[in-house]
Amino acid sequence: MRRDVFQAIADPTRREIIGLLANRQMNLNSIADNFDISRPAVSKHIKILTQCGLITIKQDGRDRYCKANFTKLNEVSDWVEQYRKFWTQKLDALGDFLDNETNTNNNIKA
16 A cells, blocks of 8 residues: 555654654664664554655665655645745735734824
C-alpha cells in the first residue's frame, strides 16, 4: 500500500525519526535506541516512512541503513504555501482597512 507524506508526518514518532535522520544515516537499531517503544513498533514507523518515500533503506552487510529523502516534503510545503498566501492577503487587507479607519478617525478629530 502506498501512503502519502501527510499520513507519515501526522505521527510524532515518525516526525522524530525524520529529525534523527536529517543529518546522518542510521541503522535500524540506532534509531530504535532513541525511543521507549518496542523495536517492532519502530520498524512499523520506518515501514510507513519508506512507503511514503520520506526515507530510503540501503542494505550494507547485515545492517539496514535509513536515509532521509526530503524531496517528498515539498508536497507539504506546497500545500501550506497556498494557505500562507491566502492568509497573507487577508491580513494585508485587514491592515489596510484598519489604517484607513485610523486615518478617517484622525481626520474627523482634526
